[in-house]
Amino acid sequence: MDITQIDRNKDARVIEIQGGRRVAGRLEGMGIVPGRIIRKKSAAPMKGPIVLEIGTMQAAIGYGMAKKVMVEPL
Amino acid sequence: MDSLVKKVLLVGNPNVGKSLVFSRITGLGIISANYPGTTVELKIGRFKFRDQEYELMDVPGTYSLETFSKAEETAVGLIDESDIIINVVDATNLERNLNLTLQLLKKNKPIIVCLNFWDETAHKGIGIDSVALENILTVPVVTTCALSGEGIKKLISQLDSARVGNLSFGKEEQWCLIGSITNRVQKLTHRHHTFLERLSDFTLHPLGGIVSAVAMLVLTFIIVRFIGEGLLNYVCTPIFSQLYHPIILKLSAFIPVDFIKGVLAGHTSDPLESFGILTTGVYIALVLVFPYFFSFYFVLGLLEDFGYLPRLAIVLDTFFHRMGLHGYSSIPVILGFGCKVPAFLATRVMVNKREKILTIALILMCAPCLPQSAMIFSLGMHYGTLSVVAIFATLFIQAIGVNLLLNKLLKGETSELFIEIPPYRKPQAKLLLSKLRFRIVDYLKEVFPMIVAGVLVINILDFLKIFDLISDFLGKPIVLLLGLPHEIASVMILGFLRKDVSIALLAPFNLTARQFVIASIFMVLYVPCIASFFTLIKENGARTTLKIVGAVFVFGLVITSLLNAAFTAVHRIALF
Numbered sequence: 001m002d003i004t005q006i007d008r009n010k011d012a013r014v015i016e017i018q019g020g021r022r023v024a025g026r027l028e029g030m031g032i033v034p035g036r037i038i039r040k041k042s043a044a045p046m047k048g049p050i051v052l053e054i055g056t057m058q059a060a061i062g063y064g065m066a067k068k069v070m071v072e073p074l
Numbered sequence: 075m076d077s078l079v080k081k082v083l084l085v086g087n088p089n090v091g092k093s094l095v096f097s098r099i100t101g102l103g104i105i106s107a108n109y110p111g112t113t114v115e116l117k118i119g120r121f122k123f124r125d126q127e128y129e130l131m132d133v134p135g136t137y138s139l140e141t142f143s144k145a146e147e148t149a150v151g152l153i154d155e156s157d158i159i160i161n162v163v164d165a166t167n168l169e170r171n172l173n174l175t176l177q178l179l180k181k182n183k184p185i186i187v188c189l190n191f192w193d194e195t196a197h198k199g200i201g202i203d204s205v206a207l208e209n210i211l212t213v214p215v216v217t218t219c220a221l222s223g224e225g226i227k228k229l230i231s232q233l234d235s236a237r238v239g240n241l242s243f244g245k246e247e248q249w250c251l252i253g254s255i256t257n258r259v260q261k262l263t264h265r266h267h268t269f270l271e272r273l274s275d276f277t278l279h280p281l282g283g284i285v286s287a288v289a290m291l292v293l294t295f296i297i298v299r300f301i302g303e304g305l306l307n308y309v310c311t312p313i314f315s316q317l318y319h320p321i322i323l324k325l326s327a328f329i330p331v332d333f334i335k336g337v338l339a340g341h342t343s344d345p346l347e348s349f350g351i352l353t354t355g356v357y358i359a360l361v362l363v364f365p366y367f368f369s370f371y372f373v374l375g376l377l378e379d380f381g382y383l384p385r386l387a388i389v390l391d392t393f394f395h396r397m398g399l400h401g402y403s404s405i406p407v408i409l410g411f412g413c414k415v416p417a418f419l420a421t422r423v424m425v426n427k428r429e430k431i432l433t434i435a436l437i438l439m440c441a442p443c444l445p446q447s448a449m450i451f452s453l454g455m456h457y458g459t460l461s462v463v464a465i466f467a468t469l470f471i472q473a474i475g476v477n478l479l480l481n482k483l484l485k486g487e488t489s490e491l492f493i494e495i496p497p498y499r500k501p502q503a504k505l506l507l508s509k510l511r512f513r514i515v516d517y518l519k520e521v522f523p524m525i526v527a528g529v530l531v532i533n534i535l536d537f538l539k540i541f542d543l544i545s546d547f548l549g550k551p552i553v554l555l556l557g558l559p560h561e562i563a564s565v566m567i568l569g570f571l572r573k574d575v576s577i578a579l580l581a582p583f584n585l586t587a588r589q590f591v592i593a594s595i596f597m598v599l600y601v602p603c604i605a606s607f608f609t610l611i612k613e614n615g616a617r618t619t620l621k622i623v624g625a626v627f628v629f630g631l632v633i634t635s636l637l638n639a640a641f642t643a644v645h646r647i648a649l650f
Contacts, residue, residue, distance in 0.1 A: 026492055029137025031170040033249050045280045048392040049491045056198065056262075057167045058274075058495040060388045065492065 003069045006040045012071035013037050019068045030059050079127045086162035088135030089496045091190045094220035096132040123230050139177045158184050158236045165189040172252045179239035185213050186236040192217040199263040207259045212240040270498040283389040294373050301369035310361040322352050337533050355526035358578045366448030371513045379501035391491050403433040410441030414606035438626045440473030442598040449577035450594050457587040465594050472633050555635040556592050573603045588641050592634050599630025
């Protein structure tokens with residue numbers, strides 16, 4: 001499943017990033033890489049951005065990009 | 075003793091406080107804010123330490139050296155040309171920052187790591203063993219707090235011990251290595267959610283975000299009005315009318331040459347109608363415009379330092395998406411309400427050209443710059459709140475409408491939002507005040523002389539009867555389409571030089587409410603001011619700029635003509 005399908009305030013482990021080098025590279029800059037545990041903080045309504053917590057830092061990514069982050073719930 | 079200037083580069087993720095470190099080292103006044111696109115120009119400064127001259131360059135923040143945007147490309151190019159690299163790291167986000175650090179180590183340049191925000195690690199329950207980190211990375215590590223200045227001296231003194239790292243690792247191992255380093259040097263102790271953290275969660279919550287955005291905008295409006303009006307009524311106007319103006323009038327009585335007397339002090343005692351550079355010029359710049367300028371930048375500074383702006387971008391993102399943009403664009407647009415020059419500079423970070431053009435069009439069409447807004451407010455309030463609301467509502471509606479239209483016409487995809495959310499920080503009075511002071515000095519140096527010059531130009535044009543010539547030429551279309559007196563033509567030409575002045579100069583013409591509304595809307599839309607016009611050309615090239623500006627002009631003319639026609643129609647109907 002992808003991160004948009006995870007419940008709010010739940011942790012998940014990143015399995016794979018779909019999409020090309022560009023998407024993976026940008027996400028990597030934020031520390032979203034396979035093996036990392038991230039927490040979904042909230043999701044804006046109407047397919048808005050998803051707020052994630054990675055370690056001690058928070059970031060928001062667009063819905064389309066979030067759909068490419070494949071995770072397994074913890 | 076080295077006689078060559080050493081080139082030092084400040085490299086790091088966005089939001090790590092590089093700009094503050096820069097200004098601490100060089101002593102140059104700098105604006106720092108924590109939303110993307112703040113550092114868009116390369117800031118260069120010089121400093122000296124122990125007889126060695128250094129040239130320090132502040133590079134736009136980047137997450138990695140793999141080239142995904144202009145920011146990263148620029149950084150890579152500069153790194154190759156530098157002598158020493160200072161890698162500014164956010165100590166409260168060690169893991170993510172180490173990604174760039176490791177990439178920098180591979181560049182084989184002398185490097186020194188600066189762990190900034192060191193004071194915040196204690197508050198957040200993060201303990202980092204900087205000595206251990208130094209041993210692992212094999213390069214010097216200095217802890218700093220750029221806000222207070224602690225550690226900066228040590229950083230400068232250690233510049234010469236910067237060395238090339240000795241750490242070898244493969245690309246695949248990189249994240250494992252980051253993980254293991256973090257595990258070895260960082261200890262997290264649990265502590266309760268602070269109030270600010272709870273507030274952050276609320277402002278990012280789907281519903282809470284919208285509530286707080288609306289509240290924030292309303293609050294901003296109220297505070298800006300309150301401080302602006304307060305300054306205007308209780309400080310600037312009394313000083314002007316009871317102290318300054320009488321003195322000028324008395325002194326001008328001694329001037330023998332009538333023409334010079336007219337230019338300097340004007341022909342009447344009403345500061346708005348006299349057109350003297352020392353009366354009208356000073357009145358407009360320091361009494362009408364300055365209070366709002368001050369209050370807007372005061373509130374903006376608060377929001378910047380607090381960290382609210384990226385959250386606003388997230389909340390507005392969905393809304394902006396409908397217009398083919400995303401929340402990222404909200405920040406240039408918001409900047410545009412202050413001044414269009416930094417707004418256009420902020421669009422530099424937009425990779426997607428289509429979005430960039432749409433954002434620029436939006437900025438041109440819905441965001442009158444602050445001095446202009448202040449002017450519209452100040453003068454418009456004489457006609458009543460309804461007039462002011464009508465002006466801004468029309469601008470808002472047509473901006474969205476035009477953007478939706480452009481969105482359909484221009485082909486392409488909208489890129490995704492991708493933004494880091496810095497934690498809320500208590501704004502520091504010292505930093506806020508120095509930012510404000512910097513902006514005020516800027517205003518006095520740049521805007522004030524231009525307004526005075528504008529009044530002088532009007533005087534000269536009037537004397538040379540050029541006004542009458544221009545009015546005759548442009549007057550007819552304006553009278554016909556917009557229902558305005560044809561003398562306004564020359565004011566509109568001045569509007570290209572300075573938008574704020576042009577609105578102010580409407581005052582002597584005694585327009586009706588309807589005329590004022592139409593004139594204001596037209597003068598917001600028709601052309602950008604000369605400063606922003608040239609900024610656009612510099613950033614986007616002449617062709618693109620002319621296309622956008624031309625389109626906006628046409629839209630502006632059409633909309634105000636339609637508005638005028640609508641008013642006339644309503645008037646006729648009312649007469650029945």
